[in-house]
Amino acid sequence: MKRLIATICGCCALTLSYAQDSIRFKVLVETENYKDIIAAATKPDTLSAPALYYLGLAYHMASQDSMALIALDKSIEKAPRDVRPYQLKGTMLNYADRFQEAIQMFEKALACDINAQSYEGIGIANYYLKKYPQALEAFTKASQLPGAGSRASIMIGQVYSVQHENEKALAIFYNLKESLNKDDENYKTALYNIIDLENEEGRGNEVVPIVDELLAMDSTDYEAITRLIQIHYHNKDYAKGDLLKAKLYAAQRDGRFTGNRYMNDRFCFDKFKWTDREVEVYERYEHGKSSNIYNKVIFVILNGNEVDMTIQTEYSPISIELGGQPYILCGNKGNTHFNYAIGFDDTSKYEDLKAAVLKILDRKKNAVAEMTPAQ
Structure with missing residues (x-):
């Protein structure tokens, strides 16, 4: 029997029976041989619903999501009660930021089977849609299910x-x-x-x-x-x-x-609050002399999860040429760049830099120049 199966697989991969194709593809998925699945699927319309699901997974793992979605839709058409293609398609739609479509897929999956994975998928979609009460409800339901x-x-x-x-x-x-x-x-x-x-x-x-x-x-x-x-x-x-x-x-x-x-x-290396905003402070490894401008210490002012503006020390070759300090305090808000004309060097105290940034945020220090690129 093993010789017969091997001979059939070797001669024509897709003359397998309706059940055997999914068994073979399942084994290939378990061994992460996704390319072999794709190579074997020369006639996808002849595949069983489970095999089409595995083919969709293989395409997804090979970063061919458009082909993956086609295979998953064929799988759903042949077996509309199989939860797996709905879940995989929903997950892929979440990755693609198509959150409303993802929710629809996971809801269809839940109509087939109540499970934690589908509720998690709905929760993730709502989380990124900033629908936090709906996200919390979905995650809570997921956490309470067996196997979560x-x-x-x-x-x-x-x-x-x-x-x-x-x-x-x-x-x-x-x-x-x-x-x-x-x-x-x-x-x-x-x-x-x-x-x-x-x-x-x-x-x-x-x-x-x-x-x-x-x-x-x-x-x-x-x-x-x-x-x-x-x-x-x-x-x-x-x-x-x-x-x-x-x-x-x-x-x-x-x-x-x-x-x-x-x-x-x-x-x-530092985080603090300013009024109702969170401020995160980053340090870049780049240092020393350079012919180009680069940012060294960056204060990122957050409005929720969005960046409102940045204030940073910028390395300035021109300032050095003019006998000034190597870093000039500057800022960015949208497309506008600000120059506050305050100099620092590598020996400057962090407390002094932070105090200067707070003066800017409190509007006690204005920019001496600003520039917005022409549209």
Whole structure:
């Protein structure tokens, strides 16, 4: 029998029986041989509904989403009660920011079977649509179903967090810290959220043991190091913070962030509130003489999740030529660039820089020049 199946597969992949095609594709999916599935599917109309689902998954994993959607629609047409193609299509639509369409797919999946994954998909779509009550309802339903993982609970905490209901969010994340196995992929996510929220509430010292736990789990957890720097800077213990900054510079120099483009360019070393806005402060690794302008320290002023403006120290070769300091305090709001004509160098105190930024935000210091590109 095995020789017969091998001979049939070798001669003509899609002369398989209606049941056998899905079995073969399932095996190929389990071994991540997605290209083999695509190569075998020369006559997709002859495939069974489950095989079409696997073909859609293969196309998706091969970044051919337009073909994936065609295969999934064919699968749904042949087996409208199969929950899987609805779920995969909904997930793909979420990735494509087509959230309303995604919700429709997950609702169709729920009509076939009540399950946590579909409720999570609806929750994610509503979360990005900023329909937070609907997102919270969906994530809560997902978390209460048998077989639910930790992601739904993580997202419940995220919904509370984005609505600035920090104590509710912290209750969720502390509960996850106690209930999750440390091998769970969301255990660290819960810890990071606790650290960030406690920092936001001015209770950074309380979470130093949690940062220590992260570093005990992985001494090269550079995200954890940035959190510890933020705690030191909040406490104005700049010397300790700067020692940890040096570790990040060394890691960047040694190429340890090559898989993380964001961390390879900058890191967040301070966060604070200004009126009703959150301010995140980043430092870029670029330093020293250059023939080009570059940003060094960047204050990002957030309005909710949106960037309202940035104020940054800009390296200025012209200023150096004129005998001035290398960094000039500038800003960006929309397409407009501001020059505040305040100079700094690498020995300048962070407190002085922060005080200058706060004067700008409080409108006690105006720009000496501004420029908006011609439309």
